[in-house]
Amino acid sequence: MTALVGEGTVERRTAQYRWARFGRPMLGLVLPVAVALGWEIAVRMGLSNGRLLPPPSVIYRTFVDLAATGELQEHALVTLWRVAWGFVFGVAAGTLVGALAGYSGLIRRLIDPTMQGMRAVPSIAWVPLFILWFGIFEASKIILIAVGVFFPVYLGVMGAVLSVDRKIVEVGRAFRLSGFAMIRRILLPAVLPAYVLSLRAGLGLGWMFVLAAEFLGASSGLGFLLIDGQQLGKPAQIVAAIVAFAILGKATDWLIVLLSAPFLRWEDVVDRGR
Amino acid sequence: MLTLERIGKTYPNGVRALDGVSLEVGPGEIVVVVGGSGCGKSTLLRAISGLDQPTQGRVMLDGTEITAPHPQIGIIFQEPRLLPWLDVAANVGFGLEDRPRAERQERVARALGRVGLAEKVRVWPRELSGGQAQRVAILRALVPRPQVLLLDEPFSALDAFTRADLQDHLLDLWADLKPTLIMVTHDVEEAVVLADRIMVMRAHPGRFFEAIESDLPRPRDRQSAAFDFVKRRVLAALDRSLERATITDDAETRAAAGAALWW
Numbered sequence: 001m002t003a004l005v006g007e008g009t010v011e012r013r014t015a016q017y018r019w020a021r022f023g024r025p026m027l028g029l030v031l032p033v034a035v036a037l038g039w040e041i042a043v044r045m046g047l048s049n050g051r052l053l054p055p056p057s058v059i060y061r062t063f064v065d066l067a068a069t070g071e072l073q074e075h076a077l078v079t080l081w082r083v084a085w086g087f088v089f090g091v092a093a094g095t096l097v098g099a100l101a102g103y104s105g106l107i108r109r110l111i112d113p114t115m116q117g118m119r120a121v122p123s124i125a126w127v128p129l130f131i132l133w134f135g136i137f138e139a140s141k142i143i144l145i146a147v148g149v150f151f152p153v154y155l156g157v158m159g160a161v162l163s164v165d166r167k168i169v170e171v172g173r174a175f176r177l178s179g180f181a182m183i184r185r186i187l188l189p190a191v192l193p194a195y196v197l198s199l200r201a202g203l204g205l206g207w208m209f210v211l212a213a214e215f216l217g218a219s220s221g222l223g224f225l226l227i228d229g230q231q232l233g234k235p236a237q238i239v240a241a242i243v244a245f246a247i248l249g250k251a252t253d254w255l256i257v258l259l260s261a262p263f264l265r266w267e268d269v270v271d272r273g274r
Numbered sequence: 275m276l277t278l279e280r281i282g283k284t285y286p287n288g289v290r291a292l293d294g295v296s297l298e299v300g301p302g303e304i305v306v307v308v309g310g311s312g313c314g315k316s317t318l319l320r321a322i323s324g325l326d327q328p329t330q331g332r333v334m335l336d337g338t339e340i341t342a343p344h345p346q347i348g349i350i351f352q353e354p355r356l357l358p359w360l361d362v363a364a365n366v367g368f369g370l371e372d373r374p375r376a377e378r379q380e381r382v383a384r385a386l387g388r389v390g391l392a393e394k395v396r397v398w399p400r401e402l403s404g405g406q407a408q409r410v411a412i413l414r415a416l417v418p419r420p421q422v423l424l425l426d427e428p429f430s431a432l433d434a435f436t437r438a439d440l441q442d443h444l445l446d447l448w449a450d451l452k453p454t455l456i457m458v459t460h461d462v463e464e465a466v467v468l469a470d471r472i473m474v475m476r477a478h479p480g481r482f483f484e485a486i487e488s489d490l491p492r493p494r495d496r497q498s499a500a501f502d503f504v505k506r507r508v509l510a511a512l513d514r515s516l517e518r519a520t521i522t523d524d525a526e527t528r529a530a531a532g533a534a535l536w537w
Contacts, residue, residue, distance in 0.1 A: 171355050173325060175369050176343045185371075189359040266359045266398050 054236040062236035063243060072225075076244055079214065079221040082138065083206050083252070086145025090202060093146065094153025095195075101154070102161025112158070119151045123212045131217065141213035148209030149202040156198020160191035193267055196260040200253055207249045222248075275300060275336060276322070276422055276454055282330030282479075283317050291317040292328065293479035301421070302452035306469035308459060308508060310516060314480020315458040319426050322456065323349045335422065348415035348453075349424040352431060354407035356399035362386065362410055363395045369418035385413045389443050405436035409443060416447055423448075425457040429464065438496075441467050445492070462512070466505045467494055474508065476515035483515040 036056045043050035050058065066072035097115075101108040126144055134140035164187060172186040214223020222241045229237035276299045283292040291314040299305050307315045320326040322333050324343045333340040335347065343349075348369075356365045367382040386392050389409045399407060408428060415423060425444075429437040441464060448455060459465055465472045469488055476483040488504045495501060 167351070167353065167355050168357065170325060170351075171357070171368075174323065174343050174349050176345065186357070189357070192359075263359075266361075266400070 052235055054239065058236050059239045059243070062234075063240040066225075066237070066240055072240070072244060075220055075222050075225050075241075076248060079210055079223065080248060080252075082141050082213065082221065083145060083203075083210050085142045086210065087149050087203060087206050089142065090146035090149025090206065091153050091199060094150040094198075094202065095157050097150075098154040098157025099161055102158040108158070115151070115154060119155075123148055123209050124216075127212060127216050136217050141210070141218070144213045145206050145209045148205040152201035152205055153198045156194055156201065157191065160194035160198070161187070163194075164190045189263075192260070193264055196256065196264065199260075200256055203252055203256065204249070207245065207252075211245075276456075277334040278318075278322065278331070279334060280331035281318065281321055281328045281333065283314070283321060283326075284329045290479035292321070293481055294331070295480065295482055296331075297473065297482070299422075299454050299456060301454055304448070304455040304457070304468055304470045305473060306457045306459060306465040306471070307473045307475055308462060308465045308512065309475030309480075309483075310477060310512070311460065313475045313477035315475050316426055317480065318475075319349075319424050319456065319458050322422075323347055323424050325349070345418070346421040347424065348418065348420035348422070350408075350411055350415045350426065350428045352427045354399070354404075354411040356402075356407055356410055356414075358399050360399075361395070362391065362397050362399065362402070365399065365410055366413045366417055368414050381417055382413075385417050386410075388447060389413065403436075405432055405440060408432065408440060412440075412444060412447065416453075419451055420453055422454045422456065425455065425459075427459050428457070430459065430461065437461075437464070438467075442493075444468070462505055462508050463496070465508060466490070466501060467496065472504075472508055474511040474515050484511040486511060 039050075039053070040055045040057060042048050043055040054062070063072070097111070101112055101115075123144065126147060127140075130140040130144050134143055168190060169182070169186055172182045177185060210221070211223045211226075214221040215227060218224045222244055225241040225244075226238055229235065229241065276297075278295055278297040281292055281295040282290070284290045295318060297305070307318065309315050317326070321328040322340065324333075324340045324347065327341065335344065340347065356362075357368065360368070363379070363382050363386070366385055367378045370378045370381065373381075383392070383395065386395060389412070391406060391409060394402065394406065394410075399410070402410065412428070429440050432440065445468065455468070457465075457468060466488065472486040472488060473482050474484045474486065475481065486504065486507055490498075490500055490504060
């Protein structure tokens with residue numbers, strides 16, 4: 001009897017696990033799929049001509065056509081390249097300055113008010129200045145993206161360093177860790193979860209800023225594709241570029257999560273929000 | 275030999291946490307410091323550990339002054355303070371970083387086996403119960419084989435059963451290499467279970483008020499009359515230190531002690 005009950009429980013657990021692992025993530029697809037289907041049906045039934053917002057099938061065709069000519073990949077790659085460099089520079093600077101500001105109260109008091117003020121400046125406001133300083137080509141765009149990435153990383157790192165548990169640091173002291181060993185064995189692992197979060201926030205802003213950069217004077221990139229679609233009256237191209245942005249943004253974010261996961265297995269997270 | 279030479283600690287705000295605390299603790303001796311909250315017992319322990327500096331006097335270990343954390347002095351805190359990003363084995367082996375990998379693994383595995391956590395080697399700290407986590411913390415401090423082990427109310431956050439269990443584990447581990455143990459607690463029973471000598475502290479400023487030697491045979495029977503006698507003496511001393519009337523009548527205590535000694 002008990003064995004039967006036990007097996008039943010195991011089966012139910014497996015079913016529960018399957019649902020949690022595969023079923024639940026699918027819930028997120030319900031809304032977009034329903035909206036897309038509804039729009040497609042509405043256009044097919046003649047409820048709308050779909051000129052301003054093409055139905056999914058047209059968008060899909062545009063997307064495939066753009067991909068077939070290699071145009072989409074070319075623009076996507078240019079944008080990705082800009083974001084990547086901007087991200088690298090922004091993260092490097094944000095990490096360095098954030099760590100210094102978190103570590104030293106003096107440095108924090110000196111620079112943090114300025115940083116907070118600069119952070120409040122809208123991204124587009126920098127564009128004319130950067131174009132003036134760094135020219136119309138790649139340098140100004142990459143620097144703009146780096147500025148966007150910098151602030152969340154700076155704030156995240158500073159906050160993480162400030163909130164490292166003093167009691168854990170004391171364990172390091174009790175084991176006589178030198179400055180470098182203290183950083184490697186206590187501080188770095190302690191700030192890592194918050195750091196990864198700040199990288200993800202920085203990357204998100206990087207994707208926003210690349211658009212700002214490409215809107216204002218670019219002849220390539222997904223942002224250019226957007227503007228081009230607007231000027232030539234091709235809404236399907238606009239939506240296709242938006243979809244490409246969404247895919248790239250999600251994919252790069254997922255890459256950070258994936259690369260950091262092995263280092264964060266210890267984290268006490270009940271539900272990762274999947 | 276660990277020696278405290280008239281240790282004093284005055285905080286920048288003028289509060290005198292410790293004043294003229296002197297103590298000599300021999301190798302392998304277990305000294306338990308008891309006192310009410312705020313009597314400076316934790317301050318004292320932190321001064322011995324080298325994590326904090328006394329403002330007067332000095333701490334000497336075998337003729338060298340302790341001014342910073344010392345390899346021969348281990349410390350266990352009230353909370354386990356395990357590093358959450360290291361598994362149990364890496365936490366226990368934290369102080370053995372400079373040892374060869376094989377030796378480290380061997381010593382960690384043996385230590386975990388001693389406290390019944392052999393199967394927890396690869397487990398994250400968050401998956402441990404409070405008692406298990408504190409056992410790991412004890413091992414982390416003991417595995418580098420310090421000459422002196424300091425314990426700052428290490429079991430106060432645990433339930434009574436787990437606490438008694440951990441006291442036994444601690445004594446068992448202590449018996450291996452017999453380090454000097456200095457523990458701070460407000461649990462009088464715990465003090466009597468563990469101590470060779472119980473130092474009663476009083477506050478404002480923190481000072482030793484009375485020393486009570488205890489030569490109860492080990493392992494100690496918490497139910498015995500002799501145990502109870504020592505416990506009453508400590509309680510009475512604590513009451514006196516707080517200038518509070520003692521409920522235990524001295525004559526009665528003496529009679530109980532006499533009974534325990536005679537029969």
